[in-house]
Amino acid sequence: MTFSNNIMTDVPDxxxxxxxLSxxxxxxxxxxxxxxxxxxxKAETLAAWESDRSEPRANRLFMLAGSLGVTxxxxxxxxxxxxxxSETADDNQVLKSQIANLxxxxxALGERIDELEKVVSSLKAA
Structure with missing residues (x-):
């Protein structure tokens, strides 16, 4: 027997x-x-919703849910x-890793340039 969560059994956020919304x-x-x-x-309207100064009407609530990928x-x-x-956190970690690698x-590139400049200098001297 499989049980599924629903609005009556889920632990609410x-x-x-x-x-x-935010x-x-x-x-x-x-x-x-x-x-x-x-x-x-208007952005001011959305900001008011996010700060709980007002709430969206039902039609806007459904538009918000669809745009944000939530119910x-x-x-x-x-x-x-x-x-x-978690996607955002994972994306941030990937970006940080890529920046560290770069x-x-x-x-390493700077060190290689220095080495090549020394070789060029020694060739000029010879």
């Missing part, structure tokens, strides 16, 4: 609607202005499909 937007690497434009509202129930109640926030390569 205890953040506010605005907090969940986290989902961050997980998609979108700015407030980008998401606001995508769903057809409307997760946005409203913290239960359902949430954003994959720094090492840059250093």
């Amino acid at each position: 205890m953040d506010t609607t605005g907090g969940r 986290r989902a937007r961050d997980a998609k690497s979108m700015t407030v202005a980008e998401l606001a434009e995508r769903i057809g509202v 409307p129930t997760w946005l409203m109640h913290g239960v359902g499909q949430s954003p994959d926030e 720094k090492l390569l840059h250093e």
